[in-house]
Amino acid sequence: MKAFKVKSGLVILLLCLVHCKGFTQKKTETRFFNKKDLTGWSATNMQYWSVEDGAIVGRATQKVAKNQFLWSDVKVTDFYLNVDVLLETNDRNAGIQFRSKKADASGQALGYQADMGKGVWGRLYHEHGREKLDWSDRGGKAVKPGQWNKYEILVSGDRIWTAINGKLAVSVKDPGGDPSGYIALQIHAGDAQTVRYKINTLVHNPKVELAGLSKAQLVKELKLPLNKPVGKASSVTFGENEVVVFAGGTNIVNMRKDCYLETLLMAANPHTRLHIRNLGWDGDTAYEQFRDVGFGKWSKNLDSLGADIAFVQFGQMESLQGEAAIPEFIKAYKKLLSEIRTTKRRIILLSPIPFEPQNLNSGKGNLAQNPLQNAPAGKYAEAISALASREGFLYVDLYHPLQKSPLAGSLTFDGIHLTPEGQKLAAEVILQELGMHQRYTEKLEPLRKEVLTKNQLWIGYWRPGNWAFLGGDRTTVPFSHDWKNTEKRIFPEEIKGFEPLIREAENRISEQQNLLVTQN
Template sequence: MIVLRIFVVILIWIPFSASFVQAQTDKTFFNGTNLAGWSATDMKYWSVKNGAIVGRAVQPVEKNRFLWSSVKVADFYLSIDVKLEPDDRNAGIQFRSQKADASGQALGYQADMGKDVWGRLYHEHGRQKLDWSDRGEKAVKRGQWNHYEILAVGDRIWTAINGKLAVAVKDPGGDASGYIALQIHSGDPQTVTYKINRLVHNPKVELAGLTESQLDKELKLPQDKRQSSTSLLFKPEDVVVFTGGTNIATMRKDGILETLIMAAHPTTKLHVWNLGWDGDTAFEQFRDVGFGKWGRNLDSLGANVVFAQFGQMESLEGTNEIPRFIAAYQTLLDGIRKTGRSIVLLSPIPFEPDRSYLTPEGKSDNLLKTAPVEAYADAIKKLAESEGYGFVDLFHPVRSSASFGSLTTNGLHLNPDGQRLVAELILKGLNLPGAFSGNLTPLREEILTKNVLWFNYWRPSNWAFLNGDRITQPFSHDWKDKTRRIFPEEMKAFEPLIREAEQRIESEQRKLVPVR
């Protein structure tokens, strides 16, 4: 059962310094003499010889063996020479990694090496293949020493072998920090030698003779984020969240989309929350003091699936502002991207200029007539494709349906007919069924009840007294016990009501299960 939590976030303002952090070579990483600062569950495999760390297995190894450094890394550059004997064995360098279990198995990025895997980027015990290019393989000197370099800054990761670029990955939401570990792979006996040259924290971004701008041009998404299918397979207890401006916010009032989603999954309990906010854009999501940021709200709910819709109002700025809009949208999405969280971008809908009564002062033309919404929708589609997000095109099918009657109340915001059409188009875009033989009215009524409770719980009209800038006012305290704040306690009364509403929704869902 989902645990509802009110969004109480204490905002801490930390001054930001625009100055660059100084690059620093870590002198404690490896002393070249012994394994001080390094650990393994079984140290018999590890030793130091001629200033290098040697991993040696004389018998077959049942599972991977790792030697862990105690030095934590975030943004770093590692230069290391490696030799694998025999050269058909396998090993690797873990970075930004964590111990997965008591036996010291690794979870995180691995710079791979070995037959047919040299230079690949792997995610041990996690996402597995992230970049499987053969560029590194082509640079390897088999059976000899090979110079391996790893550069990780923010969500950007590059590796090079013998001065040739092997990996260039941008991994939004990936592991931002962790530890370095050296590997002996499971399997036949082997010896792998790691000669550590240097570890640099906060390094300059340059590698393989390339500048930062040149390296950035090589970046691509990891394989698991590169291909996006808009088809969604909702799982039991998934938390589905809708975000965006007014058209998303008003979806809670008609409940059509949520009703259709629930009807399409009659045996699957889902938690659907509308976080749409009137006036939200990709550039600005205004919230009251203490309310918390957009991303924190999603995390508080444990969102598994996030739908986002922006671009309609932003299009009023014209085509010249598309790059700035996409940059802002991408930054917003980078802040909520997480492993295991699906994100689907909904294109903006077209304006209906003839339905609008708004005309800029001193002008005869309505800006809705010339707003390049289609260009913004196309740019969002490209963003989804490049970043691996799902995408549902609403602009073109809604525009094609305009001849059947008005779909908005004022040229901007969807009316009930528009909401129904958009809901059906979203289900179609997700490859979900959109036609149902049963009576959906009872289900929709329960959803509307839940949505009213949810809205009053999530966005109480007296937020300033609840968790904003007026919590010290006498009105927010018990009149008998001044130390007791009554509003937070009263808000807790919503939680069982919302849970009960969800139970009634689930009950109505099950009534729609086909009888065999």
């Protein structure tokens, strides 16, 4: 299935007609709660949970040792939930988990919680994780203690709003937060209590409006959470058949030829059958990613390939403009990243590498001033690191490990671009940061060879010569047409011939991966 998606994605990319977008049809969930029994709900201890008068009741008649959760089996991403809740007594604590997952076998929850209880009503908590995210008391002010209260939760992308009795409570933009998960209802550990959840409606992909506020007004209210997600690259996992893309300038382009990062990723994830696509393009910067007519924008390339994971490297060439240009660079980078950000996509920012001015040229004083001498690549790396933690991107520091390497000074062939040895070292640093301690050995050479073959096919497919005739501004002239039947275009057909070849090459990569596993 995924393979098909990749293939059709490629075709779409090639023809550059359509920008693939997920379905975002508004839909009311009918399986959520039947108002009669707990079909579709589960808990480690079901004795706390029942249905009374069309409401889910969580009741603890005596002291509870641990938090109790009742889990729905409906998964939510973007949704609107409307619940009437009654907490007896008001000094107890409960809450509604969303986009959450089970943290352990005991059914503890990890994820967002719309909190309830005296002093925490209408606040946003990150259970088992980052804890306080939005701790304002405006929701609390709207609560009628000891009575039924209307609780509304609206989640869209990385934005979360809640309202109590029609008054806005939470309003948070949480980039890099939990993209999706399940809803669960809570009884907090502690004294005896009863909490009633009367579920009114659950809607997927809802319209963004709440508490009488329009989308624009809601967006205006957004602020970043008190505790941002920790951008730890080691948290990245690679799923079965996922699409991984590399994007950036010449150093990324050269990964296509040296293949070290790709080979290490493949070796470290032997069973996942990753589809790695190198979208590196010489001269791409955060400011400009030039593509010819019809090729499609940088961000659309990622989307149409269905990229699940993106390694992105900018800031190297940009740093030649000096420290003063850092704010401008960060602004441009942030904007660019916002174009490819989705709740599901994991984005890993690679820092620039240290320049090696002595390798620029033959030296011998043939220049009055070496422009690489004072280029603040390190300062750019720091700024990117800060951007990553602010925005919730993952970050891999190449700058300092490469600078500290015993090979430092001989990692580039022109002061800017990594030699194959440099590529190898950078790849190992990245793997280490990902928590995959895979080093390059001779044993991986056959795998690397197959990766190289695949990459040569990939470039012939994705960025072939004669683009002007394939998809650019010269498609109508005879070049791309059949010589007999001039109406028929043969070039696009011909290029499609790469598709089975790429699949075959990927099969051979799999074989090599298997061999590595069986050899161990």
